[in-house]
Amino acid sequence: MTQFVMNRSKLWSRKSKEDKIFDLINLLFLTTLSLVVIYPLYFIIIASISNPDSVYNGDVWFWPKGVTFEGYERIFQDNRIWTGYKNTVLYTVVGTLVNVTLTLMAAYALSRKDLVGRNFFMILFVFTMFFSGGLIPTYLVVKNLGMVDTMWALIIPKAVAVWNLIVARTFFQSTIPDELLESAKMDGCSNTKFFLKIVLPLSKPIIAVMVLFYAVTHWNSFFDALIYLNNEDKYPLQLILRSILIQNEASASMVGDVESFAAQQRIADLIKYGVIIVAAIPLLILYPFIQKYFVKGALIGSIKG
Amino acid sequence: METKLRALPRRNVRSVPKVNSSWKKVLHNYELYLFLLPTLIYFIVFHYVPMYGVLIAFQDYMPTLGVSGSPWVGFxxxxxxxxxxxxxxxxxxxxxxxxxxxxxxxxxxxxxxxxxxxxxxxxxxxxxxxxxxxxxxxxxxxxxxxxxxxxxxxxxxxxxxxxxxxxxxxxxxxxxxxxxxxxxxxxxxxxxxxxxxxxxxxxxxxxxxxxxxxxxxxxxxxxxxxxxxxxxxxxxxxxxxxxxxxxxxxxxxxxxxxxxxxxxxxxxxxxxxxxxxxxxxxxxxxxxxxxxxxxxxxxxxxxxxxxxxxxxxxxxxx
The missing domain is CATH 1.10.3720.10 (MetI-like)
Structure with missing residues (x-):
């Protein structure tokens, strides 16, 4: 046996000259690729704490110059950003709660082979991935339900994502054995009790995947807020970011005290780098730890394709 | 010919309890349908109602008249x-x-x-x-x-x-x-x-x-x-x-x-x-x-x- 294993590893490590060249080029290529992906993110971090004039003149490349926290100070004084943050946290928590509850319940029901009509329901749901009434008819429904300018407009119309429903259903089908249900039924266990007491405790990984998928979607979404909200007090963080980053409207309170227009522009740029970091902080901190759940979720979904 | 004749009544006999048992299954699993209900309502209201609402593309839609009352204009x-x-x-x-x-x-x-x-x-x-x-x-x-x-x-x-x-x-x-x-x-x-x-x-x-x-x-x-x-x-x-x-x-x-x-x-x-x-x-x-x-x-x-x-x-x- 050991000899066999040794032969195997010898086989794998036998390298022709061509393979060595291949490996070298491959390593160089993938390293360059990683740098191309990570450098813009790294640059934002160093630019957000550098002297805005150095950034403007192109003196900042690899490390911060003339370290200053002025950008962050101005950001932390701005009420709009904090209101946006608070709103986004609220929408994300409530929205994710609704999403995950509905998705898990429906996905479990659809995973049961003894559910009469389950193919009909699946077709009904999956069809909406390929054809929809479109923006205007959907907007009119939300409007007629009186949800415009309330947080429910951001939550209820996005209550269940078909893709996540498929992912959760696939998970239940492949991890909850039929025998478990049979024996629970023998003991007189109801479906609700079985779902709450046996299925859910066995499904922690998929719950984590669902929470993360939905939470990131809520955190990043801006379009629903753009069309359904009118009141600025209800704006989520992404809409505030849009006005600062894209519409270039760093509010008067943020740069109003700076005298020249040129200096105002430079500080506005500094603020832009800062808000990107502030908005991404929760995800940046969590990302290395939760990455594996995202990958898992993406893979469960692809089995069914 | 003979086999066909014999097969007919047999199939009829079998299909009656089959319908019965599938209704029994539905009743027995009523909780599963309750699990499914909110999601079903969601898809109907926010996906299928808008599909019906797309009819306004063929109308001069007036918010006060709604989809059923607005005048039709074809293409x-x-x-x-x-x-x-x-x-x-x-x-x-x-x-x-x-x-x-x-x-x-x-x-x-x-x-x-x-x-x-x-x-x-x-x-x-x-x-x-x-x-x-x-x-x-x-x-x-x-x-x-x-x-x-x-x-x-x-x-x-x-x-x-x-x-x-x-x-x-x-x-x-x-x-x-x-x-x-x-x-x-x-x-x-x-x-x-x-x-x-x-x-x-x-x-x-x-x-x-x-x-x-x-x-x-x-x-x-x-x-x-x-x-x-x-x-x-x-x-x-x-x-x-x-x-x-x-x-x-x-x-x-x-x-x-x-x-x-x-x-x-x-x-x-x-x-x-x-x-x-x-x-x-x-x-x-x-x-x-x-x-x-x-x-x-x-x-x-x-x-x-x-x-x-x-x-x-x-x-x-x-």
Whole structure:
């Protein structure tokens, strides 16, 4: 046996000259690729704490110059950003709660082979991935339900994502054995009790995947807020970011005290780098730890394709 | 003849208890239907009611009269759209952006997965994966914000170009730059994440196949061509069908955010036009017609590509 294993590893490590060249080029290529992906993110971090004039003149490349926290100070004084943050946290928590509850319940029901009509329901749901009434008819429904300018407009119309429903259903089908249900039924266990007491405790990984998928979607979404909200007090963080980053409207309170227009522009740029970091902080901190759940979720979904 | 006669009554006898038992099953599992109910209501209200609501594309919709009471106008809105001066520009922009995206966005993840799969050092492989997946989680607003700051006249890119003595380029105010920036920022964000599926397919290749190939003197390049690529072909086929089927559903949000008054001629696509005309201009019926036109083309594309894929490779969506 050991000899066999040794032969195997010898086989794998036998390298022709061509393979060595291949490996070298491959390593160089993938390293360059990683740098191309990570450098813009790294640059934002160093630019957000550098002297805005150095950034403007192109003196900042690899490390911060003339370290200053002025950008962050101005950001932390701005009420709009904090209101946006608070709103986004609220929408994300409530929205994710609704999403995950509905998705898990429906996905479990659809995973049961003894559910009469389950193919009909699946077709009904999956069809909406390929054809929809479109923006205007959907907007009119939300409007007629009186949800415009309330947080429910951001939550209820996005209550269940078909893709996540498929992912959760696939998970239940492949991890909850039929025998478990049979024996629970023998003991007189109801479906609700079985779902709450046996299925859910066995499904922690998929719950984590669902929470993360939905939470990131809520955190990043801006379009629903753009069309359904009118009141600025209800704006989520992404809409505030849009006005600062894209519409270039760093509010008067943020740069109003700076005298020249040129200096105002430079500080506005500094603020832009800062808000990107502030908005991404929760995800940046969590990302290395939760990455594996995202990958898992993406893979469960692809089995069914 | 005799057997047929005998079979008839028997089938009848059997079908009666079958109906009964399926009703029994429904009653017995009533809790499962309660689990399903909220989701069912959601899909009906927010997906199927709007599908019915799309009828306003054939009406002069008045909010006070509703879908059932508004006057019918037939294909008037469609005709107006086809004859409008923007029609060809919109169609061209939409198709050009989505075809370009497919052309680059489809093969690149395959190539990266094939190369990552050849890395022997597992820790370095893990590191590269962690790095290239990260941009997937950045929001559209932040991504477009990054494009604006990096490509501004005094941004990172222009500062870099100026090292070589180039004049600063006003990227965001030139129509010609809209599409390259749209495509390349999309590649930067999604290529790594899109490689995950192919990596999983490659992990499923039995090492023995590779060993046999090595024994036969195949080098890495030959093994990629003759072992790895055939292994991921079915996955690639399904993903290709899906992305062609979504060709017209090009990301509204990014295009809308990247538009400036000076580059909008290249950046206006059907979905952004629907938003502007429909919600900002309150021409509900006309915008619904434009949206329906988009959705129908999309659906036909999906259906056609799925058929072709099934004929060619035997694997399709349905």
């Amino acid at each position: 008037e809105h469609f005709e107006r759209f086809f004859n409008s001066f923007q029609f060809w520009t919109l169609l061209e922009n939409t198709l050009e952006l989505s075809v370009l995206q497919l052309l680059f966005g489809f093969p690149l993840p395959v190539i990266i997965a094939l190369l990552l799969n050849q890395l022997r050092n597992q820790r370095y492989k893990k590191f590269v994966q962690t790095v290239i997946y990260a941009p997937h989680f950045i929001s559209v607003v932040v991504l477009v914000g990054m494009v604006y700051v990096f490509f501004s006249p005094n941004g990172l890119i222009n500062n870099f170009l100026m090292i070589f003595g180039a004049e600063p380029v006003h990227f965001m105010s030139q129509a010609g730059w809209f599409k390259p920036l749209y495509i390349s920022s999309g590649l930067w964000q999604e290529t790594g994440w899109a490689a995950i599926i192919y990596l999983a397919a490659l992990a499923g290749v039995s090492p023995e196949v590779h060993e046999a190939a090595i024994m036969d003197g195949a080098n890495k390049w030959q093994r990629i061509l003759h072992v790895d690529i055939p292994a991921i072909l079915p996955t690639a086929m399904i993903l290709l069908v899906l992305s062609v089927g979504n060709l017209m559903n090009i990301g509204f949000e990014k295009a809308y955010l990247m538009q400036t008054p000076l580059n909008v001629s290249a950046g206006e696509i059907i979905p952004t036009y629907v938003y502007k005309v429909g919600l900002q201009g309150a021409q509900y019926s006309f915008a619904a017609a434009v949206g329906l036109f988009n959705a129908v083309i999309n659906f036909i594309l999906l259906w056609a590509v799925n058929r072709a894929a099934k004929k060619l490779s035997g694997s399709g969506l349905w």
